């Protein structure tokens with residue numbers, strides 16, 4: 215049985231390399247049930263790769279990943295399918311199905327996963343689109359007819375449509391105007407509060423991180439170098455975190471650039 | 475030494491690719507027969523392969539039948555065997571040219587489209603997204619295409635057979651001045667069920683191979699537009715070569731001389 219203390223997701227010593235390039239270098243991270251964790255870190259440090267390893271879309275080279283106490287790295291396809299049922303994911307590039315209309319995208323999990331009748335699924339899809347600030351007539355369009363920010367919001371509506379237990383948001387507010395970004399922040403908070411979902415959000419937007427996060431983790435060179443309460447982010451005492459939070463070019467994190 | 479190492483490396487790469495294709499095929503076939511099924515997807519693919527390939531396949535068959543009649547006339551008249559033209563046309567079309575030419579045309583049309591569509595879905599993470607929405611991409615994307623290829627190509631070849639024979643008839647009667655009814659009776663005279671059946675078996679195998687190559691190369695494409703382009707080319711080339719190889723093997727199985 216699960217004790218209340220069992221973390222919803224627990225990673226330990228997860229490594230992943232692409233050819234000679236080490237991307238994840240021993241990730242240790244825990245996310246509690248109903249918690250909202252925000253992961254921050256520089257571009258290209260492996261945040262998206264980490265989420266894909268948890269989902270099993272990428273196979274980690276070593277280490278352990280547990281979801282509800284169950285080891286997922288060696289699951290058989292059937293069991294993995296069952297486990298993925300708990301998850302919803304907003305992809306960084308939205309990853310909408312371009313052969314389907316917008317509402318069919320949002321309703322996809324409901325119709326395929328839960329075998330809901332089309333009419334009923336469409337109603338829910340339209341409601342979810344409303345929650346991300348899109349009108350019902352957008353539902354009839356094809357994803358290629360939408361702006362980047364609109365695609366992102368449709369991806370978000372799709373990720374939350376079948377009310378999963380665990381939701382991953384990969385940069386939910388990138389490409390949105392500040393007002394819409396705040397609407398989306400509210401929506402994520404609401405998902406965690408109302409649905410009791412466990413959320414992991416990747417973002418570069420510190421305002422958004424402060425609003426969404428119960429806890430914040432910082433990833434650097436393939437490792438989690440700091441985790442702590444969202445309220446402690448300004449007193450982390452960690453020079454790497456400080457530099458990132460304040461967005462300074464000078465500090466311990468060196469960008470690999472050369473002057474023109 | 476360097477030469478040996480290079481040969482060994484190439485051989486290993488070949489083995490790995492073969493193994494990967496075998497695994498992919500096994501998994502794809504097992505998803506074809508295990509529920510859930512996606513009737514909407516299957517229907518969409520059937521229409522794409524069967525219906526929209528009709529013009530291309532029909533035109534190919536028509537002109538092939540016509541040219542067959544013309545060629546065999548100019549050849550056979552040298553030894554007064556013009557009477558065999560109807561038989562030559564119907565046997566060549568049903569046993570060889572119908573399935574092979576239809577297969578090659580469909581490989582260009584459908585194999586390329588499948589590789590491009592699935593490849594784009596791969597590089598834009600749509601295939602990953604399918605998995606997170608409780609849908610197995612092998613079942614949703616690959617199985618319907620394989621089933622549609624397997625079932626629709628034989629139907630296309632039936633049409634190609636009829637049109638091809640008709641093309642031969644047109645040339646025979648209107649250009650070479652054969653008597654229409656005797657041309658038709660000549661067509662039926664030596665035709666055996668096995669001639670048609672072997673052609674349809676070939677068609678089913680070709681349809682499966684075309685869809686398999688399209689899906690396999692699309693599914694494993696990587697790296698943006700260039701990767702999808704390479705996948706498309708590979709799908710068409712490998713499907714075409716496989717069609718020619720399997721055509722020989724199946725012919726050998728049906729009509730071995732011993």
Ligand SMILES: Nc1ncnc2c1ncn2[C@@H]1O[C@H](COP(=O)(O)OP(=O)(O)OP(=O)(O)O)[C@@H](O)[C@H]1O
Pocket residue numbers: 232237255256257258259260261262263264306
């Ligand atoms: N499929 C892949 N094949 C090879 N390399 C990859 C692959 N996916 C990611 N990488 C590499 O892994 C590194 C981390 O990628 P990742 O997408 O996780 O970055 P990220 O932290 O999400 O960055 P960003 O904030 O810009 O989205 C990158 O350097 C990238 O080149």
Ligand SMILES: [Mg+2]
Pocket residue numbers: 261262263306384
């Ligand atoms: Mg990323």
